Amino acid sequence: MTFDRSIKIAPSILAADFANFGAECEAIETQGADWVHVDVMDGHFVPNISFGPTTCAAIRPHIKGVMDVHLMIAPVDPYIDAFAKAGADVITAHVEAGPHIHRTLQAIRGAGAKAGVALNPGTPAAAVEHLLDVADLVCVMTVNPGFGGQKFIDMSDKIRTLRAMIGDRPVHIEIDGGVDVNTASSVAQAGADVLVAGSAVFRGGSVSNPAPYGENIRAIRAAAEGVYV
Ligand SMILES: O=C(CO)[C@H](O)[C@H](O)COP(=O)(O)O
Numbered sequence: 385m386t387f388d389r390s391i392k393i394a395p396s397i398l399a400a401d402f403a404n405f406g407a408e409c410e411a412i413e414t415q416g417a418d419w420v421h422v423d424v425m426d427g428h429f430v431p432n433i434s435f436g437p438t439t440c441a442a443i444r445p446h447i448k449g450v451m452d453v454h455l456m457i458a459p460v461d462p463y464i465d466a467f468a469k470a471g472a473d474v475i476t477a478h479v480e481a482g483p484h485i486h487r488t489l490q491a492i493r494g495a496g497a498k499a500g501v502a503l504n505p506g507t508p509a510a511a512v513e514h515l516l517d518v519a520d521l522v523c524v525m526t527v528n529p530g531f532g533g534q535k536f537i538d539m540s541d542k543i544r545t546l547r548a549m550i551g552d553r554p555v556h557i558e559i560d561g562g563v564d565v566n567t568a569s570s571v572a573q574a575g576a577d578v579l580v581a582g583s584a585v586f587r588g589g590s591v592s593n594p595a596p597y598g599e600n601i602r603a604i605r606a607a608a609e610g611v612y613v
Pocket residue numbers: 396398399421423454456527528529530531532533534560561562563580581582583584
C-alpha cells in the first residue's frame with residue numbers, strides 16, 4: 385500500500401447483500417471502488433453484530449485492492465492476529481475500545497497491517513494527538529457506530545483540527561457514516577481523503593445490476609473533488 389492523499393472511495397459492505405459478499409466486493413471494485421470497507425461489530429462495543437475474521441478471510445480472495453477492516457469490538461488486542469491473517473491491509477481500532485490504544489496500534493503494525501484509530505463523534509481530536517507516529521489512518525466517525533444508513537453528523541471542525549495536527553505525516557483521514565453526494569464535499573474540503581459510504585453506494589444496484597454502484601461512486605467522488613455531475 386503506497387501513501388497518497390487523493391480522494392479514495394471505500395464502499396462499506398455493511399450495505400451489501402450479506403448472502404453474496406464475494407460477488408458484491410468484485411462488483412464494487414469493477415465499478416470503481418478504491419478500498420473495500422469491512423465493518424466488524426461485536427454486540428458489546430456497539431449494539432449490533434455483523435461478522436468476524438472468518439468472513440474477512442472468505443472475502444479476501446474477492447478483493448484485489450485494499451481491505452479496510454473497521455473493528456467495532458472491545459477488547460481488540462486478542463483478535464489482531466486473526467484479522468491480519470485474514471488479509472486485512474488496514475485494521476482500525478476505536479480509541480474508546482480500551483485503555484491501551486497506543487499498544488494496540490503498535491500490535492497492529494507488528495502483525496503486518498496498517499494501523500487505524502477511530503474516534504466516535506463525542507471524542508475530541510486531541511485523543512489522537514500522541515498517537516500520530518504509530519498510526520497510518522485516523523477515522524472520524526460521522527455517525528454513532530453500529531448501524532449503516534444513519535444521518536450524517538457534521539464533524540468538519542474536528543477534521544480540520546486533525547488535518548493541521550497531522551501536518552506532513554503520511555496519515556490518512558477517513559470519514560465514516562452518512563457520506564453521500566451532499567456531505568462528501570464538506571468532509572473533503574476539511575481535509576479527508578478516504579470516504580466510506582455504504583448505503584449511498586449500494587443504493588439502486590445489485591450484483592446482477594451493478595451499474596448504479598458505479599454511478600453512485602462517481603457522483604460521490606465528483607462531489608468530493610469539487611466537480612459536480
Ligand atoms: O462503521 C459503520 C457504522 O458503524 C459503517 O461503515 C457506516 O455506517 C457506513 O454506512 P453508511 O454510509 O450507510 O452510513
